[in-house]
Amino acid sequence: MRCAIRVAAVWTACVALILGAAAPALGQAAFVTSYQTTDFSGEWTEIAHEIGFTADLYDYTGLPFNAAGRMRADTGDISDWSIPEFVCRPHPGIYNWYYGGGLRITKENDPISRELTAYHVQFFRAPDRPIYMDGRPHPPEWAPHTWAGFSTAKFDGNTLVIQTTHMKESYIRANTAVFSEKAKATEFLTLDGDIMTVTTLLEDPVYMEEPHIQSISYRRNVHQELPYFPCTVGVENVVEGFPHFLPGQNPYINDAAKKQQLPIEAIKGGAATMYPEYRERLKTLPVPAAD
Numbered sequence: 001m002r003c004a005i006r007v008a009a010v011w012t013a014c015v016a017l018i019l020g021a022a023a024p025a026l027g028q029a030a031f032v033t034s035y036q037t038t039d040f041s042g043e044w045t046e047i048a049h050e051i052g053f054t055a056d057l058y059d060y061t062g063l064p065f066n067a068a069g070r071m072r073a074d075t076g077d078i079s080d081w082s083i084p085e086f087v088c089r090p091h092p093g094i095y096n097w098y099y100g101g102g103l104r105i106t107k108e109n110d111p112i113s114r115e116l117t118a119y120h121v122q123f124f125r126a127p128d129r130p131i132y133m134d135g136r137p138h139p140p141e142w143a144p145h146t147w148a149g150f151s152t153a154k155f156d157g158n159t160l161v162i163q164t165t166h167m168k169e170s171y172i173r174a175n176t177a178v179f180s181e182k183a184k185a186t187e188f189l190t191l192d193g194d195i196m197t198v199t200t201l202l203e204d205p206v207y208m209e210e211p212h213i214q215s216i217s218y219r220r221n222v223h224q225e226l227p228y229f230p231c232t233v234g235v236e237n238v239v240e241g242f243p244h245f246l247p248g249q250n251p252y253i254n255d256a257a258k259k260q261q262l263p264i265e266a267i268k269g270g271a272a273t274m275y276p277e278y279r280e281r282l283k284t285l286p287v288p289a290a291d
Contacts, residue, residue: 038158038191040119041107043226044218046100047195055173056256060269063177069207070268074250076176077243088231092147092170094185094200096123097216099174104226119153119160125229131162138165145181162187172202172212177269180206194220209271258288 057078060070080086091099101124108118108130119131131151138150149167153160164185172179183204190197199215202208257264263285266273272281 037155038160039107040160040189040191040196041105043102043104043221043224044196045102045221045224047217047219049098049216055175055177056259057175058250058253059175059256059260059267060173060177061262061267062274063172063269064208064210064212064271064274065177065269066207066209069178069204070270071247072178072207073176074253075245075247076178077245078176079243083242084233087233089170090126090147091123093149093164093167093179093183094187094202095170095172096121096126096129097187097198097200098214099123099125101125101229102221102224102226103218122226124226138163149185158190160189162189178207179204182206196220210274254288258290261287261290263287 104122106120110117117134121129129148131153133153145166145168147168149164151162151164153162169178169181186201188199196218202212254264257267265285272278
């Protein structure tokens with residue numbers, strides 16, 4: 001009998017001890033680790049890359065242009081920047097990564113759940129670009145297109161994968177090379193210490209034979225403050241109409257090939273020109289004489 005009473009007393013004491021230890025915890029936060037694995041927020045300064053921040057006119061090397069894309073670029077006139085509608089247009093979509101001037105990435109968190117709902121990217125010459133992380137769908141194809149497009153993203157391990165649609169037709173390089181309004185972009189952001197690498201994959205069924213892939217790296221800069229970009233709309237064009245060239249009437253079409261002493265076919269892009277096997281064909285192509 002004494003043994004039974006003693007066991008019951010020990011059992012009661014253990015239960016009381018457990019409940020007493022658990023009681024304060026019921027009023028405390030759980031502090032569950034967030035699903036987010038990488039923080040890309042901050043100020044970033046680009047590291048010099050292979051393309052540079054500009055390009056010769058009508059130089060499409062490295063771009064997988066098809067015939068339509070080549071024709072669109074060949075008939076373009078860079079002086080279209082002089083018309084009032086384009087003087088202050090922001091740089092488009094993924095081109096901002098390669099323009100230069102640094103960038104800022106901020107986070108938007110739900111004030112109650114603190115869940116990450118969006119990243120916001122601010123480039124030197126572009127307004128705020130939201131990248132939604134809340135799982136919302138992309139708009140229908142007929143929805144309005146913008147210079148930045150509509151972006152959603154999710155984490156794949158430590159990599160942020162961004163899907164962008166609804167971009168207006170605009171330039172992929174600082175000349176007349178453009179992507180169409182049907183283009184879609186996938187961007188991959190990865191971190192290695194204070195280095196962020198951005199890889200962009202552009203798919204354009206209208207102007208490109210294959211996807212165009214490119215990358216650039218940034219260094220986190222704790223001493224940078226992204227500046228305001230001032231721009232005033234003015235009438236700079238000296239002739240009426242939209243600057244362009246009719247097919248076959250561009251007098252500057254071969255200037256880049258002459259300057260760089262490269263075959264004209266090679267400098268006009270195309271998927272075939274991007275592979276090592278093209279080196280053998282290069283040896284058989286004539287180089288235009290310099291002026």
